[in-house]
Amino acid sequence: MEIALDCPQCGGLVNLDEDDFVFRCEYCDTVLKPTGRNDVQSFFFPPKGTLAQVGRALLKAYAKKGKRVRVRDPRLVYAPYWRVRGLLFEWVFGRKVERGLYGATSYDLFKKLRAVAYHRTFPCFKASRWPMISLGLRAQVMPLHPYSEEKMGREALILPAEIPLAEAVKIALQNPGPSLDGSTERVEFSRANLVGENYSLIYFPFYVYMVQGNRENTVVVDAVSHKVVRGALPETSPEEGADRRIPVKPLSFIPYRCPNCGWDLPFRPHTRIHLCRTCGRAWQEIGGEYREVAYSVSLKGVGEKIDAWTFLPFWRLTVRIKNQERTYRTLDDFYTLFPLPRVQDREALRKRAIRFYVPAFRIRNPAAVDKFAARM
Structure with missing residues (x-):
C-alpha cells in the first residue's frame, strides 16, 4: 500500500510505502522522517470524475429506463471509515474426530496457531441502513492521500468521525471464527488477538444528488466506482461537522538526523x-520528536571475531505477575506456576527477575518460530 504525497523539499509527486518509516524523495534525494506513524493518521481517496460528469451519466442511466428526471443540488461528501491493519494471531484448541472400522469413533486433541495478515475497514459514522459497510480491496490497492481540506475541496462536506478509537478496537476484534474442517474438527476453545495493529481514518468520497421526477429522492453515488449506493448518508451541515470527536492528524516530516551529534542517520526504511553510527545513540520518533532509547549489546561468547557475527534486536520486558494470592517477582517464583523438574540452582533463580525477550525484527513465518521457541 502506498501513500501519494508531495515531497516537502522539491514538491514532486512521490509515493511512500505505508510500511516505511523513513522517506527518500526519488527526485531531490532528500531523506526525511515521517512523524506520527504510530498514531491515528487521516487520509482520503480523491474522486474520479467531476460532479457534472457523473451527473450527466446519471441522467443518461435514467433516460435508458425511460424516465425523465432533473438533477439538482449536487455535492461532494467525504465519509470517514476506520481502517485496521495488523497481524492476527489465533490459538484454536479442540478435538479431531477419527472414524475407524465398523463406525468406531475416536478423538485426538489438537491445537493450531493461525497467523495471518489482517485488514479491515468499517464506517466511522453512525447511519442506519447504510449498505457500504466496507471499502473492500480498494483500501489495500489504491494509493492513499494525506488528509488535506484544500485538496479535498473547500466546498466538500466532510462528515464527522463519530465512532471513537476505543469502540473501533472492539469492532476490529470481532473477527470471524477459525478456518477448520467442520466435518472432523470440533473447536473447544479459541483465543485471538491483533499484534502490531495500526488504526487510521480514510475519508471516502461520494457524490450526492437530488433527483426530481414523479417524486423527489436523494441518490448517493460512489465517487470512485460510480455505482449507485442504495442508502442515505447522515445529514450533517459543515458547521456541525466542524466539531470532530477524533482530531485529524495529517502526515508531517522532521529531519532525519541524530539529535545529539547532528549527523545523518543510516537509511533503513523499515527501521x-x-x-546513530557516529555517537552510538538510539532514537525513536514519538509525537513529532526524537526520544532516546536505552539499549545494550550482548558480547558473551563473541570473542575477537565480532565482524563475523550477526546481531539481532530483541525487546527485553521485565515483568511482575500479580494475582489475588501473591506477586511473582523472580524466576523462582515464576517456575512455581510450571512445576516441572529443573536442574538449576534455586538460590540463583531467586536473584533473577522475570524477563521476556520479544523479537524486534520482522518474522515472516510466526508459526515456525513458535515451534522453534517451544523446543528451546
Whole structure:
C-alpha cells in the first residue's frame, strides 16, 4: 500500500510505502522522517470524475429506463471509515474426530496457531441502513492521500468521525471464527488477538444528488466506482461537522538526523529505532520528536571475531505477575506456576527477575518460530 504525497523539499509527486518509516524523495534525494506513524493518521481517496460528469451519466442511466428526471443540488461528501491493519494471531484448541472400522469413533486433541495478515475497514459514522459497510480491496490497492481540506475541496462536506478509537478496537476484534474442517474438527476453545495493529481514518468520497421526477429522492453515488449506493448518508451541515470527536492528524516530516551529534542517520526504511553510527545513540520518533532509547549489546561468547557475527534486536520486558494470592517477582517464583523438574540452582533463580525477550525484527513465518521457541 502506498501513500501519494508531495515531497516537502522539491514538491514532486512521490509515493511512500505505508510500511516505511523513513522517506527518500526519488527526485531531490532528500531523506526525511515521517512523524506520527504510530498514531491515528487521516487520509482520503480523491474522486474520479467531476460532479457534472457523473451527473450527466446519471441522467443518461435514467433516460435508458425511460424516465425523465432533473438533477439538482449536487455535492461532494467525504465519509470517514476506520481502517485496521495488523497481524492476527489465533490459538484454536479442540478435538479431531477419527472414524475407524465398523463406525468406531475416536478423538485426538489438537491445537493450531493461525497467523495471518489482517485488514479491515468499517464506517466511522453512525447511519442506519447504510449498505457500504466496507471499502473492500480498494483500501489495500489504491494509493492513499494525506488528509488535506484544500485538496479535498473547500466546498466538500466532510462528515464527522463519530465512532471513537476505543469502540473501533472492539469492532476490529470481532473477527470471524477459525478456518477448520467442520466435518472432523470440533473447536473447544479459541483465543485471538491483533499484534502490531495500526488504526487510521480514510475519508471516502461520494457524490450526492437530488433527483426530481414523479417524486423527489436523494441518490448517493460512489465517487470512485460510480455505482449507485442504495442508502442515505447522515445529514450533517459543515458547521456541525466542524466539531470532530477524533482530531485529524495529517502526515508531517522532521529531519532525519541524530539529535545529539547532528549527523545523518543510516537509511533503513523499515527501521523504527534508529541507531546513530557516529555517537552510538538510539532514537525513536514519538509525537513529532526524537526520544532516546536505552539499549545494550550482548558480547558473551563473541570473542575477537565480532565482524563475523550477526546481531539481532530483541525487546527485553521485565515483568511482575500479580494475582489475588501473591506477586511473582523472580524466576523462582515464576517456575512455581510450571512445576516441572529443573536442574538449576534455586538460590540463583531467586536473584533473577522475570524477563521476556520479544523479537524486534520482522518474522515472516510466526508459526515456525513458535515451534522453534517451544523446543528451546
